[in-house]
Amino acid sequence: MPPIKKLLLAATAISIALAGQAMAHAHLKSAVPAADGTVKSAPSELDLTFSESLNVKFSGVKITGPDKATAKTGEAMLMNSGTTLMVPVADKLAPGKYTVEWHVLSTDGHKTNGSYSFTIAP
Ligand SMILES: [Cu+2]
Numbered sequence: 001m002p003p004i005k006k007l008l009l010a011a012t013a014i015s016i017a018l019a020g021q022a023m024a025h026a027h028l029k030s031a032v033p034a035a036d037g038t039v040k041s042a043p044s045e046l047d048l049t050f051s052e053s054l055n056v057k058f059s060g061v062k063i064t065g066p067d068k069a070t071a072k073t074g075e076a077m078l079m080n081s082g083t084t085l086m087v088p089v090a091d092k093l094a095p096g097k098y099t100v101e102w103h104v105l106s107t108d109g110h111k112t113n114g115s116y117s118f119t120i121a122p
Contacts, residue, residue: 026052026106028114035116042093042120045086046073048102053082058105061087066096082107095122 032047033039046061056078063071074088085104098120103113 024052024106024108025110025112026050026054026104027112028102028116031100031116031118033118035118038119038121040121043089045088046100047079047084047086048100049080049084050104050106051083052106052108054078054085055105055107056082056085058103058111059085060103061085062101063089063093064099064101065093066098071098093120095120 027050028035028048029051030049033043046063048061056076060076061073063073065071071093072090074090076085076087078084079086085102096119097117099115099117101113101115103111105111
């Protein structure tokens with residue numbers, strides 16, 4: 001086999017291995033209230049369900065309201081074998097659009113983050 005072909009094969013094998021690892025990271029699968037959803041009343045907690053189990057010490061959310069203020073949240077807890085991050089909402093949220101910025105550390109040691117929005121109907 002020519003050396004360049006060997007090199008290409010090796011590169012392909014490495015990128016497949018990396019892609020496999022990336023797929024094992026914790027991705028947000030579902031949320032309550034749902035991403036891009038509208039709820040009729042203010043939620044007393046947020047539930048974020050991930051593809052992997054999490055380390056709660058290094059996982060959390062920041063909820064930003066329509067007035068750009070950060071909503072007060074309680075201590076996050078894990079449910080569903082560690083895949084659901086439950087975050088109590090201490091404030092009574094007013095109607096409007098909220099952005100949830102999440103960051104998690106999965107038990108395989110990888111950090112992921114993202115954000116989504118939900119709306120509380122007036
Ligand atoms: Cu990972």
